[in-house]
Amino acid sequence: MDFITNAAVQAVQQLYNTTITAQDVNLQQTRKEFEGQITIVTFPFTKFSRKGPEQTGQEIGEYLQANVAEVAGFNIIKGFLNISIADSYWLALFNDTINQESFGVAPANGKKVMVEYSSPNTNKPLHLGHVRNNLLGYSVAAILEAAGYEVIKTNLVNDRGIHICKSMLAWQLFGDGETPESTGMKGDHLVGKYYVVFDKEYKKQIDQLKQEGKTEEEAKKQAPLILQAQQMLQKWEAGDEEVMSLWKTMNTWVYDGFAKTYKKLGVDFDKYYYESNTYLLGKDIIEEGLSKGVFFKKEDGSVWIDLTEDGLDQKLVLRADGTSVYITQDLGTAQLKYNDFGMNESIYVVGNEQDYHFKVLFLILQKLGKSWAQGLYHLSYGMVDLPSGKMKSREGTVVDADDLIAEMERTAKEQTEALGKTADLAEDDKAHLYYIIGMGALKYFLLKVDPKKRLLFDPNESVDFQGHTGPFIQYTHARIKSVLGRVGDAAANIVLPDVLHAEERDLIILQSQFPEVIALAAKDYNPAAVANYVYELAKAYNKFYHEHSVLQAESDVLKAFRADLSKKTAHIIAKSMQLLGIEVPERM
Incomplete structure (x- = not known):
């Protein structure tokens, strides 16, 4: 304006x-x-x-x-x-701008951005927290691409450390040679099973040692299992052939399992980084920081940075024995990623429990004089809770991503069949429709809320066809497609009417805002802007649909115009949902 x-x-x-x-x-x-x-x-x-x-x-x-x-x-x-x-302005805007094929597609801005998300541990399956992480990262990447950025989607896999050794050791001791093939289990679930086995057996040993007079702390440190796991980690770091072979085998099981879950979630990555390759990085950066006076050594030889003047505290960056801490690795990995891609911005999609860690990481890189450090951003998000009793996980602690996806498909099936609109579909088509609706419900519910907010996810509420939900928007798209299928050639030669009804005008106004919404969502790294926009567009279309007939319009001019208005609405709904990683069916 x-x-x-x-x-x-x-x-x-x-x-x-x-x-x-x-x-x-x-x-x-x-x-x-x-x-x-x-x-x-x-x-x-x-x-x-x-x-x-x-x-x-x-x-x-x-x-x-x-x-x-x-x-x-x-x-x-x-x-x-x-x-x-004046209506003439809105009609001209619709005809000359909104109705163009390129509408909503931002030109390339010459900037490159990396979005790192997922970051799983290889000792257990993906869970509900990972689901929000993956959906958020994937959607932010899609939105940035739509806003004109060149986007690199990366996944830093935590595939080393004591956690994976616990699963490996438990499988060695109690697994009796089980494999995904022999059990019919997904590989990540099988490895996760032995992580739980380790924990149970470890607790038994702790209790036994306490009965023998040890304190809780002594028992935790002296339990044979934890000592064996630590010994296995030392062997891994020394490159022991037997340990490395088992590690590679079990990680392969996990990656096969992750791949299936990622496919169901509809997310992908351009580049994987593995902590087994990056955990030694960062020591050169520590030396650089010492030479620049950014870090200092204590008498015991440990290396620190003093951030008290910045409102933080002193932070250890290298242990006295010369081994890395987590932030050492992150410093090195940040430099590696920049060396690989030279991006203008780098977004870390990580839960808000890591807020302090990323403040420290980014500040250290700035103090080291890294020109690219100003482009680092922590996309911090809140936890996802479920109503009590809605779903139970295998271990009763966290909700497994695969269980959640299956639950969403079941809920979508129940609610769709209750409406009685799929009786004439083939069974395969029904199954695919229930998957699309279930995943649409899950994704929309998690993405319509500002990432910073903690949210309560209710599977049944998310599949409501009349609420502020993904299925309502999907249903609106299917309704438009049904209308357009019956219009025929009415929209072949569009003639604009002289005046607009309020509902037609409201649709055009909302359509015109689409590029601004993408730009805002990209600027704030916030898919909720797109999610709430497309809901308002779907609502406006349903109001228009109930007030003004397309098929029984008063004239051929109006019929053609309303068909075109409907077609563009369907296109923007589909594009908006695509930015959220959500499919829209042709019929429901």
Whole structure:
């Protein structure tokens, strides 16, 4: 609406002999209860007009209506000038801009961004927290690509350390040679099973040692299992052939399992990094930091950084024995990723329990003078909770991602069949539809909320066909496709009507906002902006559909126009949902 802003600047110049800039004009969308589409806040102009906000608004409104062809009328509500834009403007916008094939596609901006997400441990399956992480990372990457960025999607896999040794040791001691093939279990579930076995046996040993008079702390450190796991880790770090062979075998099982879950979730990656390859990185950076005076050594030889002046604390970056801590590895991996891709921005999708870690990491890299450190961003997200009793995990602690996906498909099947609209579909088509609806429900529910917020996920509520849900939007898309299938060739030669009904105008206005929504979502790394936008668009279409017939329109001109309006709405719904990683079915 630059033409309104520019006209307001001219109005103030002409009426009050005062020069202002476009930044001085506060434009807002008109609130739904008032007539108009664009509102100018008039309070700031009273110091020039020396009149009340209502009279100032009246004078500016009269000027705009007299001098701007697109202004059809106006009204004043206190200090707010609500402007009605002529139908001819909206019709021209629809025909000349919105209806173009390239609408909503941002040109390449020449910037490269990396989005790192998922980051699983190879000792257990993906769980509900990973689901939010994966869906968030994938959607942010898709949105950034739509906004003109070159995007690299990466996954840093935690495939080493004491956790994987615990699973390996338990399998050696208690597994009796079980494999995914012999058990019919997904590989990640099988390895996760032995992580749980380790934990149970470890607790038994702790209890036994406590009965023998050891303290809790002594028992935890002296239990034979944990000593064996630590010994296995030492062998792994020394490259012991037998341990490395078992590690590779069990990790292969896990990766096969992860791949199946990723496929079900509809996410992918351009590049994998593995902590087994990166855990030794960072020591060169420590040396660099010592030479620059960024780090300091204590008497015991350990290396630290003092961040107290930055409101943080002192942070260990290298142990006295010369071994790395977690942040040492992260410093090295950050440099490796930049060396590999030279990106302008790098986004880490990690839960909010790591907020402090990333503050420290980014600050250290800035103090080291890394030019690319300003482009680092921690996309911190909140936990996902389930209503008590809704779902039980295998171990009763966390909800397994595969169980959740299966539950979503079951819920989608139950609720869809209750509507009685799939009786004529083939069984394979039904199964695929239930998968699309179930995953659409899950993804939409998790992505419609600002990532920073903790959320309560209810599987049944998420599959409601009438609520603020993915299935409601999917159903709207299917409804439009059904209408268009019956229109035939009516939309072949579009002739624009002379006037718009309010519901038609509202649809065009919402459609016109699509590029701005993508730009905002990309700027804030927030898929919720797209999710809530597409819900409003679907709602507006349903209101239009109930008020105005497409197939029984009063004239062929209106029928063709409404069909075209419907077609563009379906296209924007499909594109918006695609940015959320959600499929939209042709029929439901």
